[in-house]
Amino acid sequence: MGKIQAKDIIFSRLALFFILIIVFFLGLTDLRIYLENRKTGKMVEEKRLELEKIKQEKEKLDKEVSRFESPEYLEKILRERFLAKKPGEELLIITEEKPADSAGANKTTDDSIFDKILKFFKLK
Secondary structure, three states, X not given: OHHHHHHHHHHHHHHHHHXXXXXXXXXXXXXXXXXXXXXXXXXXXXXXXXXXXXXXXXXXXXXXXXHHHOHHHHHXXXXXXXXXXXXXXXXXXXXXOOOOOHHHHHHHHHOOHXXXXXXXXXXX
């Protein structure tokens, strides 16, 4: 019986070794799955936030489209950009007059090419 007990001990240690290896690899696989799941969860949350931003942008654009479709807004744009007027209205355009510097304007046109070259090289 002494030899049988030694075989049982050897096989039990060998079996225990293989069981520990299997448990180790199962633990590694479980850890990989857990880390992948966390990574995927973060990606899902990022995509959810991105979707919310896109929905808000869509709502904003829908409001803008509905504003463009209103006749009042179209009339406002026509009046501002194309200076349109209703029948019977008069259009008044106000412009600013820029003061003309008569001395400076004549001086630049009266200078000869030679004078301009001298001014360029600051010899005059």
